[in-house]
Amino acid sequence: MDPSEPGDGDHGTLADVKDDMVLPFRTERGGARGRVVRLGSVVDEILTGHDYPEPVSELLGEAVALTAMFGASLKFEGNFILQTETDGPVDLLVVDFQAPGGLRGCARFDTDKVAALQEAGDTEPSALLGHGHxxxxxxQGPETDRYQGVVPLESVDLSQAADTYFRQSEQLPTFVRVAVARHYLPGSSESGWTWRAGGLMVQHVTSEGGLEAGEDDPEVMVGEDDEDWNRVRILAETVEDHELLDPTLAPERLLYRLFHEERVRAYPANPLSVYCKCSEERIRGLLERFAADDLSDMVEDGKIIVTCEFCNRRYDFDAELFVG
Ligand SMILES: [Zn+2]
Known part of the structure; x- marks a missing residue:
């Protein structure tokens, strides 16, 4: 079946995936397109693997959920990378989506500054990020042009910045919300606590354009004050964080709850997984480009140990390979 075809009935054709997936949908009445993302073990593996302070984990979890929703437009190949660079305690976030559904991510932060914010009880995303972009x-590969869009991050969270991006750069009225939390699910881990994340995005496009459009379908800008869009946006705004995160609420059910009056149709879900492209060969290639002095500084007990910043995998090399 062509994955771009809507399924039958109000609930669409539902793949048998309830977690770790992106579910594309459209509303027939107002012509809106959107996606729901649900992340269970994938976001838990990424965040637990890093074991960052809780506010940093939450921030990275939000970035992972956004990246999954935005990246899912690359159906077959290519990378979508979301990256922040700011002057706050968390100065760098990188999340990488590898089509059709691989995710990895990491953060760089100042431990003392994050601890100070935690002590002050001010761990809002805008405080953690500060100012930047x-x-x-x-x-989409060597044969195509790399495309980059940049928006300022000034005292806003990631969803607000992404919203600005779609409005300004893509001229698409957009609603974006994500939620991240730790849930107690007995049996899910040693402690029973597990990270979950979820999100909803909706965009207003007319014709067959938008999120699921083929290359030949023109996207047509419609006004923010369009009646159809307003109705859909108001419905989207009623979504609660717990609905985005609830492991017992099927995403299809959530869509029906929010948009049944709009005649919502879901498309087949796009499954997500954790991936990393680090390898011994890649790390070795990286080390070979280092200056001899820098390499000498990295030697401990005759070894150079490199840990992948995305997946925390450890690579041990004999120092003799690089240092004469
Ligand atoms: Zn790795």
Whole structure:
């Protein structure tokens, strides 16, 4: 079946995936397109693997959920990369989506500054990030042009910055919301606590354009004050964080709850997984480009140990390979 075809009935054709997936949908009445993302073990593996302080984990979890929703437009190949560079305690976030559904991500932060914010009880995303910019890059391989969109991150969270991006750069009225939390699910881990994340995005496009459009379908800008869009946006705004995160609420059910009056149709879900492209060969290639002095500084007990910043995998090399 062509994955771009809507399924039958109000609930669409539902793949048998309830977690770790992106579910595209459209509303027939107002011509809106959107996606729901649900992340269970994938976001838990990424965040637990890093074991960052809780507010940093939450922020990275939000970035992972956004990246999954935005990246899912690359159906077959390519990378979508979401990256922040800011002057706050968390100065760098990178999340990489590899089509059709691989995710990895990491953060760079100042431990003392994050601890100070936690002590002060001010761990809002805007306080953690500070000022800078959010970049979104699409790389569909060597045969194509790399595309990058950049928006300022000034005292806003990631969803607000992404919203600005779609409004200004793509001229598409957009609603974006994500939620991240730790849930107690007995049996899910040693402690029973597990990270979950979820999100909803909706965009207003007329014709057959928009999120699921083929290359030949023109996207037509419609006004923010369009009656159809307003109705859909108001319905989208009623979504609660717990609905985005609830492991017992099927995403299809959530869509029906929010948009049944709009005649919502879901498309087949796009499954997500954790991936990393690090390898011994790649790390070795990286080390070979280092200056001899820098390499000498990295030697401990005759070894150079490199840990992948995305997946925390450890690579041990004999120092003799690089240092004469
Ligand atoms: Zn790795």
């Amino acid at each position: 959010l970049a979104m890059t699409i790389d």
